[in-house]
Amino acid sequence: MALIWQYRFDLLVGLWWTLKLSMMSASLALVLSMFFGIARYSRNPAIRISASVYIEFFRGTSALAQLFWLFYVLPYMGVDLTPTQCAVLGLGLCFGAYGAEVVRACIEAVPKGQLDAAAALNFSWFQTMRIVVLPEALIMMMPLFTNLLIELIKATSLVSLITIPDLTFQAKAVITKSYSSGSVLLTTLAIYLVISLITSTVMKRIETSLSRGRIAEGVK
Template structure:
């Protein structure tokens, strides 16, 4: 096959990769804040549940998590499509790591900021949303940029549960043509071209939010 033919054959899996990546990143972002705040909660039960979730996810393989959701859960009656399993596995995994970005960024805000807001008689909610979180969010951006790239790269694993993403298409084409070097070089370039604007986008947001701060 020519390079152009290989490219178009691979791009048949692009929609699946982008769909899984988009929804997994969205889920991870939401979980990052929910669990991150949970780990900072004054309520012991919420803090314990959040900690258990983070430690279990970070302490086990993403591949095993994906297989468990797709192959083990149906045994107890919980069935889902391969795409849904991929989104949930990647989202849960990313959320655990993202929650540490949120938690560490919040506690990195200088204590003087909190003390000043207390002196101004701000409520705890006002302190968090008006003073602490805006500063912490800027610190979170580089970590979230790396996290979304890791989730994008993790989408390659969904090919192992028969989801026809880019990597799945590459393996199928390679099995029939044996043009391994050409196929996987093109695949590398496709992933890079997807990741590049994501990275630049985070950098652009970071620059916009830091204007006038330093």
């Protein structure tokens, strides 16, 4: 533990970067998830096809390859992004595609009877999605979004390969300087575990809060 205490500030800097990138990437991924997940149900074929292309491309290719492409290839095309921008954009696009499939699946899981009721009330497509479908689907999305968020947090370790001093980057730097890997890697694993447990707890509370009113109505 003396080694960990000696390099505590290095690890804290890495932890700050990991948390910052996780929050920024998750915010972008959430927006993309909702937009493209709902776009799969658009009445416009061009929008539906565009959403499908985005989802299949980013789900079907490596997140690491996407980061490398943004960091190493885009500059040759005249687009210069900072390492942070590459990390947020790469992780956001990748996990946004996975999230869009979650949104699609949960929307499809809404009982057809509720859609029929919305049609009987002469709701428009937007009204049906906003009032009937999304409030119901959002509750079903929460456990799946929790899993995706934890996976995104762990995936931030990839950004160490594009020069961002996240937790994994700092852990490798400490190992290089101290020639000791056991305690450093164990501490790094423990930090990721604690972050994941806290994230899971927070998301569970959000899910419970969203479900409370509907559960009460169901009991009545």
